[in-house]
Amino acid sequence: MKNDVILSVKDITITFHDHEESERVVDKFSLDLHEGEIVGLVGESGSGKSLSAMAIAGLLNRKDATITGRSFYAGLNFINADRKEIRKFQGNDIAVIFQDPMTSLDPVKKAGAQVEEEIRIHHSEIPKSERKKMALTMLESVGLKDVNKIYNSYPNELSGGMCQRVMIAGAMIGKPKILIADEPTTALDVTVQAQIVDLLYDINKRENTSIIFISHDLSLVRKLARRAIVMQTGRIVEEGLCEEIFNDPKHEYTKKLIAAIPDVPYFGGNV
Numbered sequence: 001m002k003n004d005v006i007l008s009v010k011d012i013t014i015t016f017h018d019h020e021e022s023e024r025v026v027d028k029f030s031l032d033l034h035e036g037e038i039v040g041l042v043g044e045s046g047s048g049k050s051l052s053a054m055a056i057a058g059l060l061n062r063k064d065a066t067i068t069g070r071s072f073y074a075g076l077n078f079i080n081a082d083r084k085e086i087r088k089f090q091g092n093d094i095a096v097i098f099q100d101p102m103t104s105l106d107p108v109k110k111a112g113a114q115v116e117e118e119i120r121i122h123h124s125e126i127p128k129s130e131r132k133k134m135a136l137t138m139l140e141s142v143g144l145k146d147v148n149k150i151y152n153s154y155p156n157e158l159s160g161g162m163c164q165r166v167m168i169a170g171a172m173i174g175k176p177k178i179l180i181a182d183e184p185t186t187a188l189d190v191t192v193q194a195q196i197v198d199l200l201y202d203i204n205k206r207e208n209t210s211i212i213f214i215s216h217d218l219s220l221v222r223k224l225a226r227r228a229i230v231m232q233t234g235r236i237v238e239e240g241l242c243e244e245i246f247n248d249p250k251h252e253y254t255k256k257l258i259a260a261i262p263d264v265p266y267f268g269g270n271v
Contacts (some may be wrong), residue, residue, distance in 0.1 A: 001263060002167075003034040003036055003037065003121040004034065004035050005032045005033065005034055005035075005115065006033055006034060006035045006073070006177060006178065007031070007032070007033040007056070007071070007072070007178055008032055008033075008070070008071075008072045008074050008209070009029065009030055009031040009032070009033075009056055009069070009070070009071045009072075010030050010069055010070045010093070010183070011027060011028045011029070011030055011068070011069040011070070012028070012029040012030070012052060012055050012067070012068070012069035012070075012071065012079065012235075013026060013028055013029075013066075013067070013069055014048075014051055014055055014060070014065050014066070014067050015065060015066045015214070016064065017064075017066070017158075018064065022113055022261060025048055025051055025065075025098055025234050026048040026051050026052050026232065026234045027054070027234045027235050028069070028235070028236075029048070029052045029055075029234075029236060030214075030236070031056075031212075031229065033178065033210050033212065033225070034133055034210065035177075035208065036196070036204065036208040036209070036210060037116075037210050037211075037226055037227070038200075038201075038204055038210075038211040038213055038224055038226055038227075039211070039212055039213070039225055039226070039227045039228070040166050040213050040214075040215065040221030040222075040224065040225030040228040040229070040242065040255050041053065041215075041228075041231065042213045042214075042215055042216065042217075042218055042221045042228055042229070042230055042231070042232060042257070043215065043216065043228050043231035043232055043257075044232075044257075045065055045216060045217055046233075046258075047230050047232055047233060047234065048135055048225050048233070048234040048235075049182075049214045049215060049216075049231055050182050050183070050216040051094075052232060053180050053182055053212055053214055054070045054096075054182075055067055055069075055071065055078075055079065056180070057071075057075065057078065057090065057094050057096055057180055058071070058078035058079070058083075058086040058090065066238060067079055068258055069090075071213075072216050073089060073093065073094065073178070074089065074093070075267050076089070077118070079227070079252055082100060084213045088122075091112045091117075091118040091121060091122065091174060091176075092118065092122045092174050092176065093176055093177050093178065094159045094176055094177070094178045095118070095171040095172065095174065095176040095178070095179050095180070095182045096171065096179075096181075096182060097164075097167050097168055097171050097179065097180070097181045097182060097184045098167070099183040099184075099186050100186050100187055101155070101163035101164045101166070101167045102155065102160060102187065104167060105155040105166065105167065106155075106165055107154065107155055107156060109154075110151070110152055110153060110154055111139075111150055111151060111152075111153050111154070111155065111158065111163075111166045112132065112135050112136075112139075112150075112151030112152060114166065114170055114265065115135040115139065115151075115166060115169045115170040116131045116132070116134070116135045116170075116173070117170060118170065118171075118173055118174040119131050119134060119135075119173060121255070122174060122255040123129065125172075127188065131149070134173060135151060135169070136148065137174065137240075138152060138169040138170075138172060139151065139165075139166070139169050140171045140249070141169070141172075142165040142166075142169045142172070142199055143165060143199060144162065144165050144166075144169075144197070150166065152154070160187055160192070161188055161195065161196070163190035164188060164192070164196055164238070165196075165199070166184070166202075167184075168196075168200075170183070172203060172207070175207060175209075176209065177209065177210060178180045178209070178210045178211075178212070179200075179203070179209050179210070179211045179212070180211075180212045180214070181200060181211060181212065181213045182212075183214055183215060183216070184196055184216045185215065185217070185220060186196070193217075193220065197220055197223055197224050200213065200224060201224055201262075213225055217261070218246075218257055218258060218261050219261050221242065222242050222246055225242055226241065226242065227239065227240065227242065228240070228242045230245070230251065230253065230257070231252050232253045236247060237251045237254065238250055238251040238253075246258060
């Protein structure tokens with residue numbers, strides 16, 4: 001990979017203490033993410049994918065767990081840096097698309113207000129009228145029609161696919177360098193899943209955004225990502241180029257995951 005490393009993650013370990021015995025849920029997760037690269041993070045539910053990603057972005061509550069290791073972006077270690085310093089980058093340089101848009105969006109706020117949130121927080125100097133223009137433009141850029149109506153709609157008035165696109169618009173409005181897409185196709189039908197994957201690919205190409213794409217669906221990872229990291233019970237068990245992993249998996253867990261999906265041709269991914 002020729003592009004520079006934009007995010008360097010080394011040996012992230014997460015241990016929860018909310019039971020009688022401490023439980024290590026992520027063990028020495030490491031990743032170097034390059035500019036403009038899409039990396040797939042794959043594994044079954046409970047494998048530690050989302051927790052690793054939330055730790056990378058500095059979003060885990062430090063009171064609930066012991067988090068060690070490092071996640072360096074712009075010279076700042078998000079694992080132990082001051083929260084005020086981290087917040088300067090969250091949503092602005094590093095954005096997250098959370099799971100299940102129907103529950104992640106605020107049901108009492110209109111879609112437009114939620115798309116504009118990052119601008120209000122990080123760029124308060126931008127007037128309300130300009131924020132609205134930016135939000136409408138972003139809603140159009142993620143493939144939505146009749147954006148004025150969507151801007152003034154509540155999440156329950158929109159379909160699941162439309163809500164997912166609203167979430168992506170909100171994540172991308174600040175033109176982040178890194179986008180963490182945490183199971184962005186959850187609860188969507190197959191057709192809409194494909195549309196969301198295509199949209200993420202277009203965003204990557206258009207904005208050169210580095211993407212960490214989290215999914216339990218290897219076929220989607222295979223279509224979108226250049227590299228893949230396979231996790232099982234909190235550990236990385238295999239990683240490499242998608243084409244190599246799918247054509248010649250080394251770990252038994254990876255082989256079982258691949259055997260469980262339909263036999264589809266390799267789509268290429270982001271190179």
